[in-house]
Amino acid sequence: MDTMSCDVEAVRSATSVAGARESARDFLEGLGRPPMTAEAADTVVLVVSELVTNAVRHGGGTCTLDLTAHPDSIEVAVHDRSPRAPRMRTPDLNDGTGGFGWPMVNRLAHTTSVTREAAGGKTVSALLTP
Template identity: 75%
Template structure:
């Protein structure tokens, strides 16, 4: 069985999102059962979107946990905001976003948003191997 996890705490900055992507690539490259390149890219994209959303909309800090299960990869992002992500119409004109959450929902086979003990929330995306 190939189950392991990595924990990364980030603060608001472009470098934090890049660091989350780098840590995810490193995590995926060291799995006993490697992922196909396209699958690994999808995991990195989901991490990038969830970390970006947490830093942008949930108070500027978050924690990323990655877990490899036999049938999938679990991406969990914990942040201090109790507000769940919401779908909104993508903004093609003013550049205010709205693309990431719908994309994550299309790429993951399961999404869970749960309240965290002591406040905040955890957003979990499960991606197939």
């Protein structure tokens, strides 16, 4: 099992999300197994982007991204300081202010989970089967 952890720092900054996407791409390219399809890699990167964006926007401004390669899946886990779980909401089609990310993650992932941490905060995980 291959794992990677990277801290995503900037407070509400697009560069932190971009950095998370780049870290995910680097992680996937560095796996010691046959490369996954471009579509599967893009799906992992999209889920990373959505979960990190949600954590930065709604979870206190900073988060930690952990990626784990299992024999036939990739786990994306994002830890933040907020105890509030992501929620489904009706997407705003008029001004595009959001509501699309969590439903999309749930559709793309094999499973998702939210674990509240005893010390505070939570971990949002998505298991993808490329």
